[in-house]
Amino acid sequence: xxxxxxxxxxGGDTAAQGCIVYDKLCAELQASNTVTxxxxxxxxxxxxxxxxxxxxxxxxxxxxxxxxxxxxxGANRQISSMLRDRMSKENAKNNLAx
Amino acid sequence: MIVTLPRQFRAEQLFTQVEQHFGQFEQLPxxxxxxxxxxxxxxxxxxxxxxxxxxxxSHRGCCVxxxxxxxxxxxxxxxxxxxxxEQHLGEPLAATSGIRPTTQPLQAIHPQESHAWxxxxxxxxxxxxxxxxxxxxxxxxxxLSEVFNNIADHTDSGLGSVFAQWYPREENLEICIADIGQxxxxxxxxxxxxxSDSEAIALAFEDGFSSQSLPTNRGVGLFYLQQNVVQNFxxxxxxxxxxxxxxxxxxxxxxxxxxxxxxxxxxxxxxEMRFRTDLLYQADExxxxxx
Numbered sequence: 001x002x003x004x005x006x007x008x009x010x011g012g013d014t015a016a017q018g019c020i021v022y023d024k025l026c027a028e029l030q031a032s033n034t035v036t037x038x039x040x041x042x043x044x045x046x047x048x049x050x051x052x053x054x055x056x057x058x059x060x061x062x063x064x065x066x067x068x069x070x071x072x073x074g075a076n077r078q079i080s081s082m083l084r085d086r087m088s089k090e091n092a093k094n095n096l097a098x
Numbered sequence: 099m100i101v102t103l104p105r106q107f108r109a110e111q112l113f114t115q116v117e118q119h120f121g122q123f124e125q126l127p128x129x130x131x132x133x134x135x136x137x138x139x140x141x142x143x144x145x146x147x148x149x150x151x152x153x154x155x156s157h158r159g160c161c162v163x164x165x166x167x168x169x170x171x172x173x174x175x176x177x178x179x180x181x182x183x184e185q186h187l188g189e190p191l192a193a194t195s196g197i198r199p200t201t202q203p204l205q206a207i208h209p210q211e212s213h214a215w216x217x218x219x220x221x222x223x224x225x226x227x228x229x230x231x232x233x234x235x236x237x238x239x240x241x242l243s244e245v246f247n248n249i250a251d252h253t254d255s256g257l258g259s260v261f262a263q264w265y266p267r268e269e270n271l272e273i274c275i276a277d278i279g280q281x282x283x284x285x286x287x288x289x290x291x292x293x294s295d296s297e298a299i300a301l302a303f304e305d306g307f308s309s310q311s312l313p314t315n316r317g318v319g320l321f322y323l324q325q326n327v328v329q330n331f332x333x334x335x336x337x338x339x340x341x342x343x344x345x346x347x348x349x350x351x352x353x354x355x356x357x358x359x360x361x362x363x364x365x366x367x368x369x370e371m372r373f374r375t376d377l378l379y380q381a382d383e384x385x386x387x388x389x
Binding site for chain 1: 209210213214217232233235237239240243244247249306312314316318319322335368380382386387389
């Protein structure tokens with residue numbers, strides 16, 4: 001299953017756009033083993049977008065499971081770096097709280 | 099009431115008058131006139147602040163007027179070319195007024211539209227000047243979008259503006275973004291009490307500090323701004339809000355934060371950034387994404 005971010009939202013700028021991506025992504029991860037998120041045509045993502053589209057996945061799946069089942073493609077340097085930073089820091093926070 | 103604008107007009111120079119005339123905006127006069135007779139030079143922060151203040155006062159029912167507008171004076175021409183009077187009086191002062199190649203005209207911030215303005219207006223304009231392709235400006239666009247998102251999250255009335263100026267000799271870009279919202283010290287005080295305004299602003303730039311005003315806020319935006327503008331682009335950031343300010347720059351490889359008390363009162367939040375555009379370019383990652 002490939003989810004094209006550009007097909008769902010105009011950009012990765014706001015929390016509202018992140019919510020739309022999250023709904024699709026979470027549903028697909030529950031239904032399929034591996035999901036690819038394609039960022040082709042998206043210039044950048046903000047922390048608000050990453051915090052709503054990806055971070056809440058940690059409430060349903062372990063970070064290791066996400067790493068194994070979520071494939072990211074078409075992401076430039078900024079998108080890759082924001083995704084890694086947000087997910088790893090929130091995962092570390094969750095582990096500390098647990 | 100008459101407010102005389104200073105000769106060298108940066109926003110900070112109006113804060114004292116703001117405090118004297120308006121206090122913290124508890125009571126406003128029915129009419130106010132901004133007198134331009136002394137103004138000789140203004141910086142982007144002056145353009146943005148005067149625009150926000152005018153819009154806020156009008157929004158609160160105060161009649162705003164501008165006096166001594168001599169279109170032969172360069173500061174007035176600059177403001178006219180920045181579309182200030184077109185936005186506030188409905189038309190430019192001079193028929194010859196036109197956008198200068200080195201500035202992006204004053205822009206009101208609308209939460210849903212401003213991200214597209216960055217991608218399709220500001221960055222192509224900057225790219226044409228500095229030669230860095232738009233696709234290599236993803237970090238800069240994100241920095242500005244983070245500030246726009248903060249304004250959308252913390253400003254009830256959506257009163258925000260942005261103005262950008264390119265300095266070709268130094269190859270520097272100066273951008274000022276400001277709103278008339280709750281202000282950072284008020285927002286921070288919901289979580290941490292007893293800080294001075296400048297300490298509260300400095301805290302807001304720490305990685306992971308969040309006012310938790312929305313469940314999606316995780317305290318990343320201002321830190322990301324600092325990381326890129328100061329650390330990666332070797333620029334300077336200034337943030338002013340209420341009675342405090344913080345200047346952030348780089349000394350060697352270290353980030354230096356200098357908090358200070360402002361004279362007067364800054365309604366809302368103002369962020370000024372200035373940086374070299376040749377450092378915007380960074381090589382893209384090669385190969386597949388790896389966690």
